[in-house]
Amino acid sequence: MALDRWIALVLLGICLAYGYAAWFTMDGSLAPFMKRNPIWPSTFPKVLSVLGIIACSVILLGFEKAEVKEADIDYRRLGEYHLGQALMLLGLMVVYALCLRPMGFLLSTSAFLILGSFILGERKWHIMLPVALCATLVVWYLVQQVLGIYMRPLPGFWGG
Secondary structure: HHHHHHHHHHHHHHHHHHHHHHHHHHHHOOOOOHHEEEOOOOHHHHHHHHHHHHHHHHHHHHHOOOOOOOOOOOOHHHHHHOHHHHHHHHHHHHHHHHHHHHHHHHHHHHHHHHHHHHHHOOHHHHHHHHHHHHHHHHHHHHHHOOOOOOOOOOOOHOOO
């Protein structure tokens, strides 16, 4: 079996476990007044799990391959790929998760987007900075003001 199918099989297991948690365990602890809402906290995880299961199934069944390509990933030549970038991005994600609460959403997310784009090779700072800052502010506004979910925008010592 090809490497992409093995990865799809692992992701299918993850999506099934995530879907089970979303469909059967998350809604049991809802407050009574929330059970009448049209959108529950588990709605987005349910949609994600279904889409993930569909995508993994398409890859496992081979529907996405129209013709055999020579550019398939060869697991015997993994050293020739950009593993350094991938590992740095994974490390950056871990650092982002650890810094989100102490640094606040705005600083940590902006830094994550700027450093992530730098790792991926973007060097146009005049484009990278405004895009990262605007994206951070828009996401914070939507989550904080529209959805009503509190996220600490700034570090505690700055009044966040």
